[in-house]
Amino acid sequence: ETGVTQSPTHLIKTRGQQVTLRCSSQSGHNTVSWYQQALGQGPQFIFQYYREEENGRGNFPPRFSGLQFPNYSSELNVNALELDDSALYLCASSFGRDYEQYFGPGTRLTVT
Amino acid sequence: RKEVEQDPGPFNVPEGATVAFNCTYSNSASQSFFWYRQDCRKEPKLLMSVYSSGNEDGRFTAQLNRASQYISLLIRDSKLSDSATYLCVVNGGSQGNLIFGKGTKLSVKP
Numbered sequence: 651e652t653g654v655t656q657s658p659t660h661l662i663k664t665r666g667q668q669v670t671l672r673c674s675s676q677s678g679h680n681t682v683s684w685y686q687q688a689l690g691q692g693p694q695f696i697f698q699y700y701r702e703e704e705n706g707r708g709n710f711p712p713r714f715s716g717l718q719f720p721n722y723s724s725e726l727n728v729n730a731l732e733l734d735d736s737a738l739y740l741c742a743s744s745f746g747r748d749y750e751q752y753f754g755p756g757t758r759l760t761v762t
Numbered sequence: 763r764k765e766v767e768q769d770p771g772p773f774n775v776p777e778g779a780t781v782a783f784n785c786t787y788s789n790s791a792s793q794s795f796f797w798y799r800q801d802c803r804k805e806p807k808l809l810m811s812v813y814s815s816g817n818e819d820g821r822f823t824a825q826l827n828r829a830s831q832y833i834s835l836l837i838r839d840s841k842l843s844d845s846a847t848y849l850c851v852v853n854g855g856s857q858g859n860l861i862f863g864k865g866t867k868l869s870v871k872p
Contacts, residue, residue: 683859683860685862690864691864692849692862692864693806693860693862694862695859695860706854706859708859740805748793748794750796750808750811751808751860752808755804756805
């Protein structure tokens with residue numbers, strides 16, 4: 651196991667609602683990246699946090715936002731949920747921005 | 763051209779077979795390359811990093827050709843437990859993000 655944990659495991663929300671997903675990074679890692687994986691696709695980069703600051707962002711709208719805390723754990727917030735937001739949300743931690751990334755088990759979000 | 767392209771497969775092979783996966787990437791500035799494996803409805807797991815000189819880990823061999831922007835993974839003596847989707851992954855440059863291919867599905871049959 652990687653030591654990266656995510657909560658909750660599964661979540662069902664209604665269109666228009668807001669959701670917060672959580673990630674605890676592996677001990678010693680200071681960087682957390684978030685990805686969205688739709689069925690049959692590879693993970694798509696949402697954003698990355700390095701030492702509590704956003705380090706980069708993929709092609710996702712502003713209603714996707716995040717935080718990293720002093721202990722390097724992280725949150726992903728999604729406002730105004732849409733049906734297309736249904737996916738597996740993965741977080742990955744690493745020693746730094748350019749190092750190997752290790753994934754948590756993911757949160758499966760269903761928007762109805 | 764897609765950023766990372768892989769043959770989606772599926773590759774159906776018998777136990778003991780040798781199978782090769784190929785991948786091309788578009789960003790010549792990419793510096794880090796990886797292969798991840800993903801089991802059904804699970805998270806991607808790092809299989810190996812890929813170095814310019816090529817590297818081997820047991821039955822798995824990865825090669826990188828920077829001039830052709832091409833990455834390969836060779837699996838020898840396939841096991842039933844190798845059945846999974848194999849994801850070719852390239853770093854995105856300055857942002858430190860990873861760019862994933864769609865994956866190649868491998869099924870190893872008895």
